[in-house]
Amino acid sequence: MSSPKKVLFYVQHLLGIGHLRRAATLTRNMVRAGFDVTVVSGGHKIDIDMGGARLVQLPATRATDLFFKVLVDEDGEQIDDDWRQKRAGILLDLWREVKPDILMFELFPFGRRQMRFELLPLLDAAKAADRPPLIISSVRDILVAQNKPGRNDEMLSLVETYFNYVLVHGDPDLISLDQTFPHTSRIQDRLFYTGYVVDRTGVKGPAGAPGDGEVIVSSGGGAVGTDLLKTAMKARALTSARNMTWRMMVGATVEDSIFEELLALAPDGVIVERARKDFTTLLMNCTLSISQGGYNTVMEVLYAKCRAVIVPYAGGLETEQTLRARLLAQKGVLQIADENGLTAEILAVKVEDALAGPPATAHINTDGGANSVDLIRKWTGDIT
Structure with missing residues (x-):
């Protein structure tokens, strides 16, 4: 009997924890399918269910602003070249230890450009190995719009140089990657849509179950969204x-x-x-969800089929949440309120519209976890 295929899965969260949560959901699916998964995380330590996979924590870094220009370490000190060199060395040592059959990157090269100091040496080592692994990019449906010339060209070059496959965790019937990445046609032969990746651990319960009859207001796992919580408190009485x-x-x-x-x-x-940890269960049982429009929460709302108001985060360079929420709102799936200028009165009107409307349902592919595993299993069948 052959030994399980080994996966080394790199993820770096800098502000919120959405990227780590999606990676965790994918990891649980891979573990259930029999893969031997090591997740290496470069963000601050978060207690999250990896389904029994090994989790290696790198010296953590995070962004200090909405534009991701300044990165600091665990002590709040700006990272320097010595710090970068040390972390790059730790990552290479882990690569040599694991000797993976599959090397996966969450978002890179379509984002996380700040981490090239450690990712490019890792990719070079992987390509130069006696038995190079399959190299896969795991990316959400919508990319952040690029405002600097040449960035999309750089992404394309990295895909063409290093990556065997790109897993797009979305449904082209809602939005295709070419709408936010202009070079999509150039990588069509290695690009595969999986459907949306959804955490399905929530449990629908009887009366009195967690979240039953409640309005659940969430602002994601990052430091943004406090204003939404304050506004919701004021809106309740209205x-x-x-x-x-x-x-x-x-x-x-x-x-x-x-x-x-x-x-x-x-x-x-x-x-x-x-x-x-039981957030998805709260959604399964609640009367209404009010949240920011992060990928994970929106998909969990759709899976839970709860009524929903979405207030997409639009700070810094973010365009992704607003675009996805608007597409879903056009389908009548949920109510959307703009973050800019949001008042308790405006939010209260959206709450009433949501309560009067149907539960969130959408005819889009939400089998991204299982489909990703099926594709990886198919591709690794060629590894001897």
């Missing part, structure tokens, strides 16, 4: 859901001072707590 429990889910990386401020602001009937 809605027909004023007597329901509203549960405010505060991101895992939000500073304690902000968390304490939110606790102090919460009126009766409003619960403020840190993000929970």
Whole structure:
């Protein structure tokens, strides 16, 4: 009996934890399919279910602003060349230890340009190996719009030089990659749509189950979104859901001072707590979800079939959340409110529209986890 194929899966989250959550969902699917997966994470440490996969934590870095221009270490000090060289060495040592059959990168080369100092040496080592691994890019449906000439050309060159395959975790019937990456036709032979990757661990329960009859307000796993929580607190009294429990889910990386401020602001009937591992179960049972428009949360809302109001994050260079939310709103799947100029009154109107409308359902492919595994299994069948 042959030994399981080994996967080394690199992920770097810099602001929120959406990239890590999607990577974790994919990892759980790969582990269930019999792959031996090692996930290497370069962001701050997060307690997350990897399905029994090995998780290696690199010295962590994060972004200090919405434009990802400045990266700092665990102590808040700006990273320097010595720090970069050390981390690049750790990553190469891990590569030599694991000797993977498949080398996967979350987002790169379509993002995470800041991490080229360690990713290019790793890719060069992989290509030069006696038995080069399959090299796969795992990327969401929508890329951030590029505002600098040559960036898309650089992405194309990296794909053509290093990557065997690109897994696009989306459905072209909703949006195809060429709408945000102009060189898509050049890599058509190695590009495969998987459908959306969805965390399906949520459990639909009876009356009294976690989240039952509640309004769940979430702002993702990053440090942005506090304004949404504050606005939702004020909007509650203006809605027909004023007597329901509203549960405010505060991101895992939000500073304690902000968390304490939110606790102090919460009126009766409003619960403020840190993000929970059973978030998807809360969505399965809730009356309404109010959230930012991150990839993972939107897809979990669709899977849970709960009524939803989405307030896409539009800070910094972000365009992805707004585009996806608008496409879904056009299908009548959910209500959308612009982050800029959002008031309690505007949000209350959107809440009423959502409560009066149908649950979130969409005829799009949400089998991205299983389909990704099927493709990787097919491709690795050629490895001897």
